[in-house]
Amino acid sequence: MLVLETKNLSFSYPDGTLALDDINISIEKGKKIAFVGRNGSGKSTLFLTMNGTYRPKEGNILFHGKPMKYDSKSLREIRKNIGIVFQNSDDQIFAPTIYQDVAFGPTNLGYSKDKVKSIVHKTLEYVGLMDLKDRPPHHLSGGQKKRVAIAGIVAMDPEIIILDEPLANLDPVGADEVMDLLNELNYFGKTIIISTHDVNLAYGWADYVFLMNDHKIISEGTPEAIFTQDDNLKAAYLRRPITLEIYEEIKRRGLVKPDCCPRDIPDLVQSLRTQQLLWVKVSSEVKEGDYVNLGIMYGDYAPISSFAAVNGKVLHLHEDGLAIVVVDMKAYKSGSVGIYDTERYSKENLMDIISRDEIDCIGAMGKMSKILAKRDGIHLDINAGAVDRSILNSLAGQRCLILTNGGMVFHALERIKAYVEKSGIAIPVSVVNPKQKVPETQVSTES
């Protein structure tokens, strides 16, 4: 379903400088969209046009198929549904306390005082800033300010959240927290649009990418399609994402399978090709190109996991029933990933599970879980990118536990299941403290 479209959109500033030149885009509901382009390519102006701040000179904007109108009532409706988080948090957070700033939007929507209060409390809880609600904004760090700015928008419950350079000036952990938050919001059905010039971010995160340069959209498509085309990137004055760069380099050396398009580190690891040739004895009915089962290796012989099923593709049949095979190792038994729902958290329970399941590695996702872990002195091995790291660690035979809550539980489950499906490596994944009556989800696809 299309939520937002622009048709032949052009805009120039009052002094005559052209800022947007014939923009035609359509944005689908519930997607993660990235506008990528170098500084000054028109991203911010496009965003301000999308929420009705700037009125286009030509063309129009369709929200849910209806052209945008510019009377104050329609604008109000548009701005309630399309929230913008500005690049510089200080431009946006103007109230003397965090609470007042987050309450600003809901108050303007005319909600009652009690409703505003409950919304603000819920939102602050959600972004993990409840304990700072009476502080003035200048007491916060950059990452905290950014979360306040996002909370101020989320509190209005918009359909689309637009973020202008959400990770500018954030440290890596702050950036990860913001991205976690955005993923969670997206998982609950919000359409997220960001602008960035960080190709790595756009490539790894987005569902759909628009490349902008010189106030125009120069190409659009899935990240794989966009970022593998060097011409596109050159035209937009951008670089190739680092994962692709690495992939291309090792592909040239013949170390990876061709035609993969790894978007993150687990993908990249998955694309690696084992490069061992072996002489093996095969039975007489085996033909060239067949696969032969070579058994199971473990320990030092199975670097990818604790146990590896070894198959060989026959390249060449020799006399005396010997053949040259290329070894193909697949993790046979990996570690596991458990997901702990912190909504039903108690320290004893968690400690029981950690010792019962012999957990090697604990990670947390979402601000609430991190705060809990810090409060109760639970050492976190993974602080950022919990799902990816847990997959990698469990591939190396570790048992991982991810502390998270709410919708993130299912989000994490699905991400891991998707990996299992794509790679064919069985990673046992389950919610370790399920709700009553919910059976454990056990995913294991045999390769």
Next chain:
Amino acid sequence: MAHMLDDYAVMSPLRYKNNWLKVAIVTFGLLVGVSSNSPLVPFLIAICMSFATIYFGKIPVSFYLKILVAPAGFVLVSAVIIAFFFGEGAKLFSFNLFDFTLGVSSAGLNMALLVLARTLGGMSCLFFLSLTTPMIELFSVLKATKLPDSFIEVSMMMYRYIFVFLEVAIAVQYAQSVRLGYKDFKTSFRSMVMLSSNLFIRSWEQGEKIYISMNSRCYDGKLIMLDEKRPLKKPELILTMAYFVLIILVFYFSRGISVF
């Protein structure tokens, strides 16, 4: 960045006490301190208020003394001058400087002590308020005083952006000074001019940005006030009452008593 008065107030545990109680304590202290003609009362008020600020308000003693030093220094100097130049009659002691006879009379000394005590008392009252009640709490007090809404809203936003611009000003000043912008009087002057004009333009731009961002959140001319309910608790009330009674008693019995 160094902590400012307001930062201490934000962190102080007394912040979460009833604002009106604090305002009442301070007003009472100021009025009684000024109307007493014995230095004993304002001294007592100064001691009580300082104790409350440091002990209940958890303000570091070193910081408290530091902010007290500047005004206290002024007062001491003026007290000495008052002691010498006020009051007629018998001198307690005197000496000759060139052809003048400088001396201190008991009336002058009393006057000096009273000024000293009143100033200290008043200051410690105001410090108590400013170190335990941050601006953000005072806005709701202002609101209740029926000042126009737009006045309070503008002051709320001014409060917020003072800190933003302070940060910018410090950064710009640093950038200037590392390029020797303050090497002598003339360059300092030029740098200051550039800094202030830069800040002016920035605040202009910031204003436009805030307007856009507020509009993006459907601004319709209403800001929300922080009106946390902070109910009076019995111990606080009893303590305050005891303090009031003590001061009034001392006020009553020290009428007309002079130290010298």
